[in-house]
Amino acid sequence: MADCILPKVALGQTDAIDECLSRYGGLVWSLARRRSPTLSDAEDAVQEIFVDLWRSANRFDEAVASEATFVAMIARRRLVDRGRKQQRTIPTTPISSGLDQAASDGRSPMCFDEDIDRARRQMELLRPDERTVLELAIDRGLSNSQIAEYLKMPLGTVKTHARRGMTRLRELFGQSPRQKVAERAP
Amino acid sequence: MSNQLDHKLQRINELLAERAAFGLSDDDQRTLAGLLADSPVDPESFERTAALAALAFHAGPLEALPERLRDRIAAGAREEVGRRESGVGSVGRTTDNVPVVELSSVVRGGARYREIVAWVVAVACLLLAMFVLRRERASPLLTPVEERALLLERAPDVVKIPWAPAGDPAGKRATGDVVWSTENQAGYLRFKGLAENDPKNNQYQLWIFDATQDKRYPIDGGVFDFGPASVNKVTGDTVVPIRAKLRVASPQMFAVTVEKPGGVVVSSRNRLALIAERAAPGG
Numbered sequence A: 001m002a003d004c005i006l007p008k009v010a011l012g013q014t015d016a017i018d019e020c021l022s023r024y025g026g027l028v029w030s031l032a033r034r035r036s037p038t039l040s041d042a043e044d045a046v047q048e049i050f051v052d053l054w055r056s057a058n059r060f061d062e063a064v065a066s067e068a069t070f071v072a073m074i075a076r077r078r079l080v081d082r083g084r085k086q087q088r089t090i091p092t093t094p095i096s097s098g099l100d101q102a103a104s105d106g107r108s109p110m111c112f113d114e115d116i117d118r119a120r121r122q123m124e125l126l127r128p129d130e131r132t133v134l135e136l137a138i139d140r141g142l143s144n145s146q147i148a149e150y151l152k153m154p155l156g157t158v159k160t161h162a163r164r165g166m167t168r169l170r171e172l173f174g175q176s177p178r179q180k181v182a183e184r185a186p
Numbered sequence B: 001m002s003n004q005l006d007h008k009l010q011r012i013n014e015l016l017a018e019r020a021a022f023g024l025s026d027d028d029q030r031t032l033a034g035l036l037a038d039s040p041v042d043p044e045s046f047e048r049t050a051a052l053a054a055l056a057f058h059a060g061p062l063e064a065l066p067e068r069l070r071d072r073i074a075a076g077a078r079e080e081v082g083r084r085e086s087g088v089g090s091v092g093r094t095t096d097n098v099p100v101v102e103l104s105s106v107v108r109g110g111a112r113y114r115e116i117v118a119w120v121v122a123v124a125c126l127l128l129a130m131f132v133l134r135r136e137r138a139s140p141l142l143t144p145v146e147e148r149a150l151l152l153e154r155a156p157d158v159v160k161i162p163w164a165p166a167g168d169p170a171g172k173r174a175t176g177d178v179v180w181s182t183e184n185q186a187g188y189l190r191f192k193g194l195a196e197n198d199p200k201n202n203q204y205q206l207w208i209f210d211a212t213q214d215k216r217y218p219i220d221g222g223v224f225d226f227g228p229a230s231v232n233k234v235t236g237d238t239v240v241p242i243r244a245k246l247r248v249a250s251p252q253m254f255a256v257t258v259e260k261p262g263g264v265v266v267s268s269r270n271r272l273a274l275i276a277e278r279a280a281p282g283g
Helices: A006-010 A015-035 A039-059 A067-087 A112-123 A128-139 A144-151 A155-173 B002-022 B026-036 B045-057 B067-085 B099-105 B109-137 B144-154
Strands: B159-162 B175-181 B186-192 B203-210 B219-224 B238-241 B251-259 B272-277
Touching: A006 A015, A006 A039, A006 A067, A015 A039, A015 A067, A015 B067, A039 A067, A039 B067, A067 B045, A112 A155, A112 B045, A128 A144, A128 A155, A128 B002, A128 B045, A144 A155, A144 B002, A155 B002, A155 B045, B002 B026, B002 B045, B144 B175, B144 B186, B144 B238, B159 B272, B175 B251, B219 B238
Parallel strands: none
Antiparallel strands: B159 B175, B175 B186, B186 B238, B203 B219, B203 B251, B251 B272
16 A cells, blocks of 8 residues: 555645645546536646645545545535536536646556445445435536436435435445544644 | 434534535535534545545546646646745645635734735635636637537547437438547537527427446536527538536437427437437447
8 A cells, every 4th residue: 555645745745746646636637527517627626626635635634534535525525516606607618729648547556446446345235226316416416406307206305315325325434423533623 | 402412413414415415505504514513523524435435436447637737736736835835824724615714713813814815815826827727728719610620620539420310300301410529528519400499498408328327317418599590601500519517438329309498407308309329339
């Protein structure tokens, strides 16, 4: 397992930035592309996410979550926020000026592959309705009302499936609902 | 008292779960912030759960961060970290995802004030840079016809698929094609002969069927109108930019349906006007 890089970023080590981008650039870019309507929107989102990450690096605690999960959490938070704002505006489709070739093949030789495999197995333990709702919400980025329309399900049922599914997943993933005492210290 | 606490805890968990899955409205966000005060609940446990689920749902290998974008991010980061090292500012510990609230709550003394001013200046510079970059990328002077031509000329992965009538009278006489570039996440619909629609009664809506997605859930490609006003006077065509709501990974078929004004989230597909289907490999 690779050493964590975020503590070095938090300490202001500039050489840690390149390492961080090498490790998590593909992860953040892939998540942004999945949730962004256009390429330029994905680029803007990725820049915002990394600004968030530099500022949040000192909050990373490997006892609470893996580094990849922490990075994905910061990324999702920004993407969900952008998605909500975009739902209130008319989307635009600017043509891209084209991007340079990829910096690498995008495959991630990282420690988080193991986490993901385990999470996939655990997600199979969800009820089918719960899994479908969460997949549409988390992977496809649909709102609860859009999912209700997709699945022809009452909105309340969609919310219930989402809440139960999230609670079950939290248990399966071993994410404690209690805040660590140290985290709450002023 | 215990019941009240249980109810409060339950409500917090509901809102946290909903925030992680869908995001919250501004009202719910404020409600949650109020409930979380002095609560022992970890506000990020559901977000970590959703983050790990997002990684698990992600099929296939990760895409590489484009080199130019990576360089841009790295340059900005070095500047920010360098500023932090020089003592101009430091990163505060946050407890939630509302940094503006956090800033206003930590104003203590002159040093803190200078720190905040530095952050405000940094954020303003960042926003300005992003605004300039966005302006550079956009091409407001090009018409959709010209943008389509540019995409055909420049995108190596571009595909062009002809429309075929799909049964509804609206598409019976229509011709044209779809061009799409997955790399650019951009594409255009070109039509001639499509029936004129009255936007007050109905609109056309594009659907994109992606090979990596469940066929029941095609991607919404946006709504559009067809009429004299949309026809390009030079070419006689109507060209409509595709506005995919989600990333399109491997488009297999494009379909145009007639829907109520504003479009729908799920089409009944009762009025299927046109389809454009990619030929199978080797076919």
